Amino acid sequence: MSHASTSLLSRLLPSLPGPSARVYDRVAWAWCAGALITVLCTFRHYGVTWDEAWHLEYGRRISKWYTSGFSDTDALTYRINYLYGGGYDLLGAIFRAIALPMERFTAIHLLGGLVGVLGLVGTWKLGRALAGPRAGLLALVMLTLHPVWWGHMFNNPKDSPFAVAYAWSLYFMVAAIAELPRPSRATLAKLAAAIGLALSVRIAGLILLCFLALVLALFAAHAGWLRRSWAALAAHVRRALTIGAGVTAGAWAVMLIGWPWAQLDPLTRPFVALRRMSSFDAHQRKMPFADEYLWNYEIGWEYLPHYFGFQTPELVLIMLAIGTAWGVAALLRRGGRAELVRPALALLLVGMAIFVPPIYAVYKGSPLYDGYRHFLFVVPPMVALAAVTIEALVGRLRRRWARGIAWAVTMALLVDLLVQMVHLHPQEVVYFNRFIGGVAGAIGRYDTDYYGNTNPEAMKALQAHLWRTERATYLDSVYYYTGCLSGKAMRLHVPGNFRTFKQRQGEQYSDFSVGYLRDRCDRRFPDGRPIFEVVRDGGVLNVVKDLRALPVPYRTEKGARKKLPAPRPAKEPGVPAADKEASG
Amino acid sequence: MMSETQGALSVAEAAHRAARAVTVDPSCEPRSAAHHLVGAWEALARAVCPGGHVPEDISDVGGWLPARLQATLGPRAVTELGRALPALVAERARPGWESRAFALSRGEVEAHTWRLGELIARARGEGSPRPNWTGKAALAAAAAVVLLIAVRPWYTLTLQPWRGTYYARSDHSGKWQMRYDREIDFDWGRDAPMPDWPADNFSVRWDSCLHLDAPTRAVFQSISDDGSRVYVDGDLIVRNRTKGKTQSRGGEARLAAGVHHVRVDYSEHSGDAHVQVLASFDDEPPRPIPASMLHAPRGPAGEDDPCE
Numbered sequence: 001m002s003h004a005s006t007s008l009l010s011r012l013l014p015s016l017p018g019p020s021a022r023v024y025d026r027v028a029w030a031w032c033a034g035a036l037i038t039v040l041c042t043f044r045h046y047g048v049t050w051d052e053a054w055h056l057e058y059g060r061r062i063s064k065w066y067t068s069g070f071s072d073t074d075a076l077t078y079r080i081n082y083l084y085g086g087g088y089d090l091l092g093a094i095f096r097a098i099a100l101p102m103e104r105f106t107a108i109h110l111l112g113g114l115v116g117v118l119g120l121v122g123t124w125k126l127g128r129a130l131a132g133p134r135a136g137l138l139a140l141v142m143l144t145l146h147p148v149w150w151g152h153m154f155n156n157p158k159d160s161p162f163a164v165a166y167a168w169s170l171y172f173m174v175a176a177i178a179e180l181p182r183p184s185r186a187t188l189a190k191l192a193a194a195i196g197l198a199l200s201v202r203i204a205g206l207i208l209l210c211f212l213a214l215v216l217a218l219f220a221a222h223a224g225w226l227r228r229s230w231a232a233l234a235a236h237v238r239r240a241l242t243i244g245a246g247v248t249a250g251a252w253a254v255m256l257i258g259w260p261w262a263q264l265d266p267l268t269r270p271f272v273a274l275r276r277m278s279s280f281d282a283h284q285r286k287m288p289f290a291d292e293y294l295w296n297y298e299i300g301w302e303y304l305p306h307y308f309g310f311q312t313p314e315l316v317l318i319m320l321a322i323g324t325a326w327g328v329a330a331l332l333r334r335g336g337r338a339e340l341v342r343p344a345l346a347l348l349l350v351g352m353a354i355f356v357p358p359i360y361a362v363y364k365g366s367p368l369y370d371g372y373r374h375f376l377f378v379v380p381p382m383v384a385l386a387a388v389t390i391e392a393l394v395g396r397l398r399r400r401w402a403r404g405i406a407w408a409v410t411m412a413l414l415v416d417l418l419v420q421m422v423h424l425h426p427q428e429v430v431y432f433n434r435f436i437g438g439v440a441g442a443i444g445r446y447d448t449d450y451y452g453n454t455n456p457e458a459m460k461a462l463q464a465h466l467w468r469t470e471r472a473t474y475l476d477s478v479y480y481y482t483g484c485l486s487g488k489a490m491r492l493h494v495p496g497n498f499r500t501f502k503q504r505q506g507e508q509y510s511d512f513s514v515g516y517l518r519d520r521c522d523r524r525f526p527d528g529r530p531i532f533e534v535v536r537d538g539g540v541l542n543v544v545k546d547l548r549a550l551p552v553p554y555r556t557e558k559g560a561r562k563k564l565p566a567p568r569p570a571k572e573p574g575v576p577a578a579d580k581e582a583s584g
Numbered sequence: 585m586m587s588e589t590q591g592a593l594s595v596a597e598a599a600h601r602a603a604r605a606v607t608v609d610p611s612c613e614p615r616s617a618a619h620h621l622v623g624a625w626e627a628l629a630r631a632v633c634p635g636g637h638v639p640e641d642i643s644d645v646g647g648w649l650p651a652r653l654q655a656t657l658g659p660r661a662v663t664e665l666g667r668a669l670p671a672l673v674a675e676r677a678r679p680g681w682e683s684r685a686f687a688l689s690r691g692e693v694e695a696h697t698w699r700l701g702e703l704i705a706r707a708r709g710e711g712s713p714r715p716n717w718t719g720k721a722a723l724a725a726a727a728a729v730v731l732l733i734a735v736r737p738w739y740t741l742t743l744q745p746w747r748g749t750y751y752a753r754s755d756h757s758g759k760w761q762m763r764y765d766r767e768i769d770f771d772w773g774r775d776a777p778m779p780d781w782p783a784d785n786f787s788v789r790w791d792s793c794l795h796l797d798a799p800t801r802a803v804f805q806s807i808s809d810d811g812s813r814v815y816v817d818g819d820l821i822v823r824n825r826t827k828g829k830t831q832s833r834g835g836e837a838r839l840a841a842g843v844h845h846v847r848v849d850y851s852e853h854s855g856d857a858h859v860q861v862l863a864s865f866d867d868e869p870p871r872p873i874p875a876s877m878l879h880a881p882r883g884p885a886g887e888d889d890p891c892e
Contacts (some may be wrong), residue, residue: 098733101744101766183609218731223611232611239610467869475805475834475870495870496769496807496860497832505829 025134028124028140035120035144039113039153045426046154048105048489049451054081055157056096056104059089063097063143065260075260083273087200087258088115088161103563105492109154112161116153119164120144123380126171129178129299130346131388138410139380139387145417148311148371149379151428155453158201159376165198167380169208170353173215174346181218181239192247198252203274204357205255209248211352216240222341283369285519291445293520296369301362307372308438310446312379315413316386317433320354323389327351353381371429372452422538427453427536440538443517450518452485454534454542456493458514461532462544463494480504482557484521490514501557509555513545524560525550589631596627596704600697607690607697614693615686618675621693624700625669632707643670649703653771658708661699668696702889745878746790746848749885750777754785754851764880765790767872768848771858787851788859792878793891794844796865805834805870808850808859815847818889845891846878 061075076082081089092108099107123143128136143149152160172191176183184193191212197281198205220240224233255270256262262269289299290306309317328345335344358375361368368374390410397403421428424439430449432442442448462481466474480501483490491498501510515522528545535541554562603620606612622642629638632650645666646654654662661847671687678684688696744764752759761778768790776783794816796802806812806822809830814822816837824833850859862870865877881890 181610223609227611229611235610463619475803476832478807478830478832495805495862496771496830497805497859499830503830 015057021133024137028128028133031140031144032117032124034112034122035117036046039110039117042426043109043113043154043368044106045456046109046151046329046491047062047426047451047456048452048492049155050485050489051451051488052105052108052155054079055086055089056092056108058082058084059091059093059096062086062090062258062260063093070260073260076264082261083276084158084202084286085200085255085259085262087197087255088157092157092260096176105489105491108157112154112156115161115164116150119149119153119160119167119380122164122167122171123384126167126174126350127378127384127387129174130350130384131173131391135384135387135391138390139384139446141414141428142313142316142387143380143383145414145421146316146379146383147417147424147428147431148315149376149420150421151424151426151431151453152373152376155451156373156376159373162198162375163380164227165194165201165205166208166353166377169194169198169205169350170381170384173208173212173349177215177241177342177345177349180342180345181223181236183243188243189250190245192250193254195247196251199251199255199270200258203270206270206274207357207360209244211349211356212247213244214352215349215403216244218345218348219341222336222338226338276481277363278366283367285369287369287447287450287518288445289447296367297337299368303368303583304358304362304372304375307377307446310432310442311371312382312433313413313417313431314433314435315410315417316383318447319386319389319393320382322393323385324351324355326389326392327385350381350385354378354385369447371447373429373450388453401521424536426457427534427541429453430536430539430541438537438539439541442541443541447518448539449516452489453516454516455483455485455490455514457534458516458532458542459490459498461534462512462514463498465531465544479511480509481512481514482510482524482560484516484519484524507552508557509547509552511546511548511555514542515545525554526561527554527564588636592627592631592636593704594707596624596631597708598623599627600701603697607694613686614688614690615675617693617697618672618686621672621697621700622669622676624704625672625754628700628704628707639851641724641745645669653703653706657699661702663715665696665699665703668692672696687809718886743880745875745880746792747880747885747890749789749791750781751787751789752782752785754787754853756787756789756849756851762885767873768850768859768861769872770860772852773856773858775857777857782852783857784852787849789885790848790850790861791885791890792846792873793881793882794839794846794873795877795879796841796844798841800839800841800865802837802839802866803834803870804837805832805862805864806848806859807832807862809856810851810853812848812850812859812861814861815849826858827853828888830856843891845881845889846873 037199058075058078058081058249061072061078064072065075075086076504092111095111096102096107097106097113099110102110120140120143122134124140126136127139149163152163169191172187172194172244176187176191179187195205195208195212198208217240220233220236223236224230227233252266252270256266259270262273284297286293286295288294312320331344331347334340357378361375390406394403394406397406420431424431427449429451430439430453432439432446432448436442436445439448455568459481466479474497478497478499480503481490482501492501500509513525513528515524522540522543525545525547527550528547529549530543531546532541532544533540550564553559554564599620603617603624605618606620607614626638629642629648630636632653633648642645643666643765649662657665660743668688675686680848725872744766746765746768748763748765749756749762750761751757761781763778768799770777770781774783777786777788802816804814804816804821806814806824807830808826810825812822812824813820814835816839819837821835821837822833823835824831848859848861862872863873881887883890
């Protein structure tokens with residue numbers, strides 16, 4: 001990375017003269033190293049989510065597709081996964097083979113953490129390319145301290161890697177814009193690879209190609225308009241078409257590597273998948289939303305604004321709002337100037353990358369659930385724009401002391417976020433900001449632990465409780481539990497004498513219930529004795545209940561929501577009701 | 585105060601920027617960059633030639649460009665630059681009214697512009713060439729990583745701490761095969777424990793040597809389907825008799841500091857097969873015994889005390 005490179009937006013938005021780019025870059029590298037070390041120290045803390053087992057299996061099947069010489073076709077029909085590119089799943093299968101004898105879920109969590117750090121680097125580069133080294137460093141720090149992003153890095157096998165590829169695609173697109181009208185082949189090759197990797201996780205990455213097409217079209221139109229010449233316009237359009245076709249072809253090739261189903265009809269099937277995914281309705285479920293408990297198809301446009309509003313750190317949210325307004329004003333006032341066309345396009349790209357996907361989802365009426373995890377990919381550009389805004393705002397301050405105060409406030413808010421993340425660990429995904437009162441304010445009103453990340457903590461606490469209170473029984477007992485989540489995923493965190501109720505011979509009932517918040521699992525077995533709660537920021541995220549004192553019908557899955565009949569009040573002989581009232 | 589050399593280099597950079605703006609613009613004829621390119625060459629020559637004298641034949645790049653700069657670019661690049669330059673000089677000298685074909689394609693002009701930019705940056709002292717050894721070192725490192733991943737020296741089965749002797753009968757007799765396992769935690773279900781092995785009616789004997797730094801009250805737990813036993817130094821600590829269902833049994837042993845032989849016998853008759861052995865040495869719930877506390881016996885199977 002050149003230290004002398006100037007930022008793309010420096011002439012469009014106000015910015016500070018950087019005293020020393022090298023210092024900021026060195027701090028950024030040190031920060032990345034710190035993030036990497038944190039990943040290596042903590043990746044074992046995260047739970048197995050209900051999505052992971054399917055992706056591990058899909059990755060295994062894709063690797064078999066190759067190792068069997070394309071004769072093992074299990075990957076072509078596997079659940080609904082065949083509609084997704086399996087680029088990350090294939091990488092996971094290779095990584096697991098390398099990481100042996102590490103347990104497979106543990107290995108994939110390590111890979112997730114490493115890929116997440118790559119996303120941090122991509123966002124740093126994006127911020128740096130937009131507004132210089134200090135904005136890049138700010139973007140890096142703000143994304144690292146974004147609890148939802150950090151929490152998803154480890155055990156989200158789809159949305160997190162897609163977001164990483166999306167961030168890198170945006171960075172390379174900004175780099176290509178800076179080089180227009182003739183981006184170097186190296187930049188275009190990297191852009192194609194990044195978009196291809198995004199496509200190989202989710203076909204929704206096609207939106208990146210749409211952004212590229214729009215940017216190239218606008219540049220060509222602007223160049224033609226400047227020269228007032230049809231010939232010039234035609235020459236620029238030809239160039240734009242060449243660039244667009246080359247990047248698309250490269251991205252398509254990269255996408256196909258991890259997607260066996262699409263390999264068999266590469267020109268049609270990705271679009272079939274896109275059509276199917278656009279009307280994806282496999283997950284119809286009820287969930288808490290704004291104090292109500294609704295079906296996900298009953299919620300309208302307000303779903304994403306609510307979640308982004310309450311699950312984005314306050315600093316990012318406020319700066320994003322200011323930055324959006326500022327950016328729109330800057331584009332309208334100065335975006336059409338000949339010398340500002342590249343920064344204007346870069347700013348427009350970042351704005352589109354943030355706002356177009358959610359708006360499109362609302363327009364299409366896509367069913368939404370699980371907070372904004374499906375839109376995790378808009379977080380890096382959001383953070384980058386927030387960082388650029390901070391840089392620009394501070395640049396407006398004339399007085400040195402005012403700038404000092406601004407940086408101090410920013411640092412204080414970031415340190416506050418760090419403290420909150422430490423308190424939430426490893427449940428960072430349940431973060432809610434102070435506008436709603438933190439996690440405690442969101443419980444029951446919004447989805448929090450929709451991924452079951454709290455289950456390991458709950459299971460380990462159950463094990464420790466039983467070991468402490470009934471040691472002799474513990475050693476000679478097999479306990480059966482229920483928990484609204486794959487038994488295999490939960491078993492990873494406890495020894496073999498903890499088994500799911502499905503493994504009980506004869507009638508299937510449970511001794512313990514481990515209930516996270518999805519589908520109100522915590523409210524099952526209302527008469528069970530609570531023995532442990534996973535609590536974060538004052539909010540209860542998981543409840544472990546001892547069911548052993550209940551009659552068997554109230555310990556089965558059928559009886560999970562039943563309440564024991566209330567005991568009949570004992571009659572008090574000889575005191576008429578009227579007399580009781582009279583006596584007060 | 586800017587020196588004459590620095591001033592000339594600044595002029596060369598400005599001319600080069602103008603040339604680049606023309607060459608990358610698809611609506612401009614590449615020949616229109618010739619004027620700027622030759623200007624950049626002349627300014628560069630003023631900056632690097634002794635006394636600031638521009639050579640009469642500027643096309644002879646190899647003749648006037650200092651050896652230091654030629655070395656940083658490489659002989660091939662210098663030759664390429666020298667090959668295209670006469671056409672550019674001729675284009676600049678062409679009178680405006682005279683139509684004449686331009687000898688260079690757009691790609692050639694772009695390549696020439698790019699190389700000239702590199703040359704100016706080197707003359708300025710920027711963009712120092714990457715030493716050859718970094719590329720080679722990067723290649724060697726990549727090859728080493730690939731080799732390491734392929735060989736995986738950290739995952740050598742014989743370094744695993746449990747020596748498992750797998751018998752093709754359920755009473756620890758008959759045909760056997762040995763392998764080393766990292767821990768005793770297997771859930772074979774209805775599958776066989778290894779290829780070409782029966783899924784039912786097999787048994788396994790695991791041996792390992794447990795290192796204790798201090799006298800310890802150890803608790804062992806065995807969870808299995810079917811039965812299993814845990815011995816320490818020949819003493820039966822856990823007897824887990826079960827057939828057809830998962831059962832957990834525990835036992836306690838007071839162990840002196842030193843090395844102890846731990847043996848686990850497991851038998852599978854029919855149905856699901858799984859076995860897990862755990863231990864607690866510190867009053868915490870039983871966990872898999874850390875590999876750092878164990879080492880595998882190296883001798884043949886069946887000896888009395890393989891940890892001696």
